[in-house]
Amino acid sequence: MPGVLTLDKDHNNMSKFLNRILGMPVELQNRLFRYFTDTLGAIVTQAKRSGRFDLGILDLGTSGETVKRVKTWMFVRKHATGTAPTELHTVHVERGMSWTEATEKWAELTGAKEGFYLSHQIRNNKHTAILAVIVDNGVKKKSESKKEQMYYVYRPNTGLQFRQESLAELEKKYKKVESDEAQESWIAQYDASVTTCSHAYWRGNCRNVNMGHDCEVGLRRRTYNVVSGSVLSVWSRVESVLASKNGTHNNKMQVIRLRTDDG
Template identity: 65%
Template sequence: MSKFLNRILGMPVELQNRLFKYFTDTLTAVMEQAKRSGRFDLGILDLGSAGEVVRRVRLVRFLRRHATGRAPVELHTVHSERGMEWSEALEKWSELTGPKEGFYLSTQARNNKYTAVLCVAAHSNTKKEKLTKKDIMFQIYRPNTGLQLRLESLAEIEKKYRKVESGEAEAAWRAQYNASLRVCSHAYWRDQCRNAADCEVGRRVRTWHVLAGSVLAVWARVEHVLAARSQLNKMQVVRIKTTDSLKIVGTVIPKNCVEPLKEALASDAVSVSEQTFEHTDGLK
């Protein structure tokens, strides 16, 4: 990267800009392709540190013998809840002062439903005296997924949405928030999803299966199960902090690999125990 930047410094500024844009566009395309094919390394995934509510649902502990004694391998099932309730959105909205900040509603309906979002002005480092709509950036909050990682410009927002009062946004916000507990985005916006039972795209609550503990001792077995049933080429490491202050670091196990992995680990375990955690909010 540094070699590339140093070499283009000798070119005219306009050509530098064109080359750099070509480079960034190509890099973005390569990354998107890698994400679609499962070859993109996301590093360590953090759950519970960015506002999500993470609750334990089930724990299966496999006690195994090794050269110097016994050690447990644990398969955790957790629910992570994101999203923003209407009361939270109103509280956030009450703090806003900018003329373009506030609730927006999509200009076009999909499946007779509208999208409601909350736009909050993002801090800008630009030194331009006069900002265009493309320069003014906003943080976007959605009812089903909460704060979005990607900022959007005012120009992008006004292409898709119109600014409304809170009362006009409430019905759409509440509808998507409530539906997203069990319904994916495909089913919500199109009334159908080819994988409706397991699809978690856009859902407020997501299920994660995480293998932790003495994982190295069973690594070959885990790789064998995942290679046979999962299209992912790389394992995702996750770091979790639950609502009961438990910290878990482990490897994400795809849903279709959970049962085969449990069978493989139980086959020569000294003992297998299972614990279920009950919650009063309907997340089980």
Template identity: 30%
Template structure:
């Protein structure tokens, strides 16, 4: 924004206000005075329709304000932007571009399937299916804690936690570190590791951590709870065996199937977007670009993440498009 302001200042006809020559300035002022046509000759404060989307003119007029007010407006803009980004990060909705799918083990399942061939280029759209094990074994979690405790400046709140409330008759466990491995972490934000999904994408504020969990002083209790949750989550989501979504639910499930649409994407983007928009769950309607790397041969795939519940609908729509093209 500062660069845009400078650009407008430098390109405004040589004047400090950047409003060009006197004739242009008077013409713009006349537009403001005209208002909506009902109060001719009076200052209405209404922006005429032709100026509604003129960003350059808006910035140009900001330069007519005293520098102190300009700085305050810019600080307000930055504060609002920072708040929106922070809220999106806390809610897990921050779109940071290509997201890397992390897991302890990533294996390609079977042979990739060609689901669409472009008639013009002959390039293919391919469906890759992966098996992911996102779990974190107790030995690895304890090693992380030991490594963190070597730092004398580490927070006393670092350690293993147990949920205060039971969920379907079970308590859940996690390991939390303040700003672990991330220089961009905000103060008071904790990186969370769970036995079922490993490192969580969302950082947790200390207030929320203490409100929902209690820190464990007994490593033996933490170990038993951690290992039990690790084993149960092998084939079961956190909602239990009676989950309404059945095998499609991946919340808290350690081992899961992930489908990624790779290869030629742009020609079928609209088709995929339309198929996802019909999904029942809001989280399944969003297009996400992901990067996934297999752990055995380091094969790197970048493409669109297709929720398991939407795979059939996407494939049907792609088949229909293929038939029309032919």
């Protein structure tokens, strides 16, 4: 019927779909894939905001963080074939980098562009201090542009960052300084990040905290409540309790894998 769209019987055949795309002009192919990636990005962003985004298994203590068990509660639940224990652990994860650790790392550096940097931008009368370490990928080129030279970035409140930055990006946002120039900014953020989130530190206040909610953005010490043992028997109940809490996006349970300092 004219004007009525119907799905092809093989509409869910991915191979056929991709083959049809290959028959399109390259410009249209690029537009279509751009539409796909933009849509996917929007869906992921919305899922993160609503707390429905599943990151998979979260590893703690495998990237240099210090994981300390603070408290443990044990519960015994009855089920059809007997009883099973369920434990609730409260753990603190320290992920920052102290000034002592930073200077020890800095003392090992030999590159001309490696070392401490301070941000050009001043927020709330404060500079951002970072430590940049060149990425050694084992491949040496005679000449690399600033965009090709990649660096690991360490921050006082969150330690080693997952995202590497190019030298061009670093020099655009920061200026290289001596260690004594970075010390004050580094220590100030490290000390404050125990209890002060990034919003309050850089802006002077945090909307979530002002509304009476917790905010752990940028904290170097984060608190996790980990359920172990007979988890499936309490999963739906715990998740329903989390979902009933207003003003928080952390309303979804996640599988976690960790190793504490005491093993």
